[in-house]
Amino acid sequence: MTILVLNAGSSSLKYKLYRFTPMAEQLAAGVIEQIPEGAYHAAILEVEKALESAGIASLAVLDAIGHRVVHGGERFTESVRINQTVTEAIRALIPLAPLHNPANLEGIEVTRAHAPSVPQVAVFDTAFHQTLPSYAYRYALPEETYTRMGVRRYGFHGTSHRFVAKEAAAGLGKHPSDVNLITLHLGNGASVCAVREGRSVDTSMGFTPLEGLVMGSRSGDVDPAILFYLSREYGYTLDALDSMLNKESGLLGLCGENDMRLIHEKIAAGDPRAMLAHEIFCYRIVKYIGAYAAVLGRVDAVVFTGGIGENDAITRHAVTKQLSLDTRYLVIPTNEELEIAVQTMQCLV
C-alpha cells in the first residue's frame, strides 16, 4: 500500500511517501518552499515529479493521500476520510485557525482535482486532545464564550504526542492503554501533554498554540491583563499585541535568539540574557511536569521529543535535575508524517 502524506502550510508544502508492506518504508520526502498564493496546483505537479523517481507515475496510482489539518474543533475526534461534508466542516473551522486551515484546505482541494479517485484522509492536530475532560478544557470565562463562541482549550501537536506515546508504550513493553506519560514536544513550538492510559487528559496549548510553555518566539502563559495595560498605557493595537505575543516573545523576546543551538553558544560566551532565557524555558517545563505528575498520580515515563527534546542533552538535563520524580526519562524522535500515514491507512480499512 502506497500512501502520500501532505502538510500544506501558508507558503510551503511538505510531503513524504510511504510504502507499507506492512512495515513502513519511506520512499521519498521533500519540501516545496515559498509557494505564491494560489499556486498550489504547480506545487502538486512538482510533488508528482518528485514521486516519479520513487516509481510512482502519478498521484492517481496512490492508494491514499493523508493530509495534516491543524484544527478539527470539537467536530473531529479522530482522523476521517475526506468527502464534501468534511471539507465544508474544515472550512467552517477557519475562524478558529485562520492561518492554517485555509492552507490545509487548499492542499486537499488541489490534490482532489489532480487525483479525484484516490481516497483522502484528514488527520487533525487537535484530535488526540478531544479526550480531555471538561474540567481540563474549559476556561473559567462566562459560559457563552464556550457554548456560543467555541472558546475552550483544544490543544495542538496531537499527532506528535500520540506518536511518541505509542512508541514509549512499546519501548516500555506495554500496551498504549496501560501507560501514564508526560510527553514534551519541544521544537520551535512547544507543548506538554498528560497522557493517562494512552489518552490525552491535559495539554499546555489551549484555544490557540500560544498558551503554555515558552517557545521560540511565542510567549506561552502570560497574565492577560498585561495586554490591557500595554494597550491603555502604551497604545498597542490588537495587531501589535498579536504580533508581539506570537512572533517577538519567547526565547527570541528574552534574548534576541530563537534557535536553541545559538542560545547555547551565547551561554557559553557568558551572555546573561541567553542564560536567563534558557532558565525561564526550563523552569516553565518543570512547573508543567510537576502539575501533570499531580494530575496523573503515577507517571511511567517523561518523554522528550521535537528538535530540542530529541537533540539537546543540556536542556534535558537542566529539566530533569530539578525534578525528583520516580519515573523514567525517554528520548523518542517524533515522526508526525509516519503517524499521519498510519492513521490514513487505518481509515481505509
Ligand code: ADP
Ligand atoms: P519545528 O517546531 O519548527 O518543527 P523543530 O522540532 O525542528 O522545530 O525544533 C527546532 C528547535 O530545535 C530549534 O530551537 C533548534 O535550535 C533546536 N535544535 C535542533 N537541533 C538541536 C541540537 N542539536 N541541540 C540543541 N537544539 C537543537
